[in-house]
Amino acid sequence: MSQSELVSFEPATGNEVWRGHAGNVEEAVERAVDAKRGWAQQPLGQRIELVRRFANQVRKQAEPFAELIARETGKPLWEARTEVEAVIGKVEISISAYADRTGQKKLNSALQGTAALRHKPHGVMAVLGPYNFPAHLPNGHIVPALIAGNVVIFKPSEKTPAVGEFLVRCFHKAGMPENVIQCLHGGPEEGKALVEHWMVNGVLFTGSARAGIAINRKLAADPGKIVALEMGGNNPIVVIDTPKIDDAAVTIIQSAFTTAGQRCSAARRLVVVDSMYDRIVPAVKKLAERLIVDQPFADPQPYMGPVIDNQTADLLSESFVALMSRGGKPILHMKRPHENLPFLTPALIDATEMDERPDIELFGPLLQVIRVADFNEAIMEANNTRYGLAASLIGGGPQDFELFWNEARAGIVNWNRPTNGASSAAPFGGVGLSGNHRPAAYYAADYCAYPVASTEMEQPRASLGVGVRDS
Numbered sequence: 001m002s003q004s005e006l007v008s009f010e011p012a013t014g015n016e017v018w019r020g021h022a023g024n025v026e027e028a029v030e031r032a033v034d035a036k037r038g039w040a041q042q043p044l045g046q047r048i049e050l051v052r053r054f055a056n057q058v059r060k061q062a063e064p065f066a067e068l069i070a071r072e073t074g075k076p077l078w079e080a081r082t083e084v085e086a087v088i089g090k091v092e093i094s095i096s097a098y099a100d101r102t103g104q105k106k107l108n109s110a111l112q113g114t115a116a117l118r119h120k121p122h123g124v125m126a127v128l129g130p131y132n133f134p135a136h137l138p139n140g141h142i143v144p145a146l147i148a149g150n151v152v153i154f155k156p157s158e159k160t161p162a163v164g165e166f167l168v169r170c171f172h173k174a175g176m177p178e179n180v181i182q183c184l185h186g187g188p189e190e191g192k193a194l195v196e197h198w199m200v201n202g203v204l205f206t207g208s209a210r211a212g213i214a215i216n217r218k219l220a221a222d223p224g225k226i227v228a229l230e231m232g233g234n235n236p237i238v239v240i241d242t243p244k245i246d247d248a249a250v251t252i253i254q255s256a257f258t259t260a261g262q263r264c265s266a267a268r269r270l271v272v273v274d275s276m277y278d279r280i281v282p283a284v285k286k287l288a289e290r291l292i293v294d295q296p297f298a299d300p301q302p303y304m305g306p307v308i309d310n311q312t313a314d315l316l317s318e319s320f321v322a323l324m325s326r327g328g329k330p331i332l333h334m335k336r337p338h339e340n341l342p343f344l345t346p347a348l349i350d351a352t353e354m355d356e357r358p359d360i361e362l363f364g365p366l367l368q369v370i371r372v373a374d375f376n377e378a379i380m381e382a383n384n385t386r387y388g389l390a391a392s393l394i395g396g397g398p399q400d401f402e403l404f405w406n407e408a409r410a411g412i413v414n415w416n417r418p419t420n421g422a423s424s425a426a427p428f429g430g431v432g433l434s435g436n437h438r439p440a441a442y443y444a445a446d447y448c449a450y451p452v453a454s455t456e457m458e459q460p461r462a463s464l465g466v467g468v469r470d471s
C-alpha cells in the first residue's frame with residue numbers, strides 16, 4: 001500500500017470495504033473558493049430546495065446506505081438504520097433552525113432610516129468527521145453550512161471513507177454542484193493541512209479532545225477563522241433513591257453500551273449513592289451479561305457490534321487491566337471473544353478505592369462504578385472531570401433534579417433519561433474539554449453564519465449641529 005493509499009476494513013470480518021487515495025488539499029480549496037461566491041448568491045429558497053432533494057436522495061438509498069454504515073463501522077444494522085433516519089431528519093430541523101437562529105430583522109425610524117440585521121456565510125468550511133457516526137455527525141455540520149451559503153470540504157475519518165463518499169455522492173445526485181460540497185479523503189496530514197489553509201474560513205470538528213485541542217492551539221493566532229469543536233466526554237450517570245431498579249438498569253445500559261460505548265455522550269462513570277449500590281449494580285451486571293455482541297447482520301440482531309478496529313480493542317483491554325492494577329475491582333470482566341477481531345464484551349469495574357482515577361475518555365464498552373455516601377458527594381464526583389458534555393440523574397424528585405441541573409457542569413443535563421440520544425432539535429455541546437461553547441445540532445446555525453448589522457437610507461441626509469463656524 002502506497003503512503004497516500006487508504007484502505008478501510010469491516011471491523012466485524014476484517015474484509016476490505018474501500019480502497020482509494022488521499023486527496024489534494026490545495027486543489028480542493030481552490031475549487032471551493034471558485035464556487036463560494038456563486039453558491040452564496042443563490043437565493044435561500046434554492047439552497048433549501050437542494051438540501052431537501054438531498055434528503056429525498058438519502059431516503060431512496062436508505063437501505064444500501066445503512067448496510068454500508070453497518071459494514072464499515074461494525075454497528076448493528078438496526079442502529080445504522082437509525083443513523084440514516086437522522087441524516088434525513090437533519091434537513092428539516094436545519095431549515096427551521098436557520099430561520100429561528102439567523103432570521104432577518106428590521107427597525108424603521110423616520111429620521112434615522114432603517115436598522116437591519118442579516119446574516120452572511122463565512123465562505124469555505126472544513127468539516128472533519130468521526131468514525132462512530134460517520135454520516136450523521138458530519139451531516140449535522142454540512143447541511144446547516146450549505147443552507148447558510150457556505151461551501152464545504154468534508155474530510156471523513158480515514159477509518160470510514162466509504163460512508164463519507166456515499167454521503168457526498170447523495171448531495172451530488174440531488175443536484176448540488178460538485179465544488180460546493182466536496183469529499184476529501186486523507187489522514188491526519190490532510191486534516192492538518194485543511195485546518196491550517198489560509199483560504200479556509202471555518203473548521204467544524206467532531207472527534208477526540210487531543211485532536212480538538214491541537215486544532216484550537218494551531219488556530220489560536222487566527223481569530224478570524226470560526227472554529228466549532230465537539231470533543232467527547234467522561235460523562236457521569238448518577239443514581240440516587242429510586243424504586244425503579246429495572247428501569248434504572250436499562251437506562252444505565254443504554255447510556256454506557258449503545259454503539260459499543262463509542263459515543264461522545266456515552267456514560268463512562270456510574271456514580272451510585274451507598275443506599276442504592278447493592279440493588280443497582282447487580283441489576284446492571286445481570287443485564288450487561290445478557291447483551292448480544294455479534295456482527296451487524298447477525299440474527300438475532302445484536303445490541304453491540306465490535307469497536308472500530310483491533311488497535312482500539314487492544315487499548316481498551318489494556319485500560320481495563322490498568323484500572324485493576326491501580327485498585328479497581330472488576331464487577332464484570334471485559335472479554336475478547338475473537339482474538340483477531342475487535343469484539344469486546346461489556347465491562348464493569350468498581351473504581352471507588354482507586355487512589356487516582358484517570359480523567360480520560362475510554363471510548364468503548366467500559367463503565368467505571370463509583371460508590372459515594374450521599375447526593376452531595378455524588379454531585380462532586382460527577383463534576384470531578386475536565387470534561388463537561390453530558391450528565392444524567394436517575395431517581396430523586398424535582399427538587400433533586402433542580403439541584404443537579406444547577407450544579408452539574410455539562411452542556412446536556414438529563415433526568416431519568418440516558419446520557420446519550422440527544423435530540424437534534426436542541427443544542428448539542430459541552431464545556432471544558434468537551435467543546436468550545438459552539439454547540440451543534442439546532443445551534444449549528446449560529447456558527448455557520450455571522451450577523452451583520454446595518455443602518456440604511458435611500459438617500460444621504462445629514463447635518464452637523466455643533467462645532468461648525470457660520471458661513
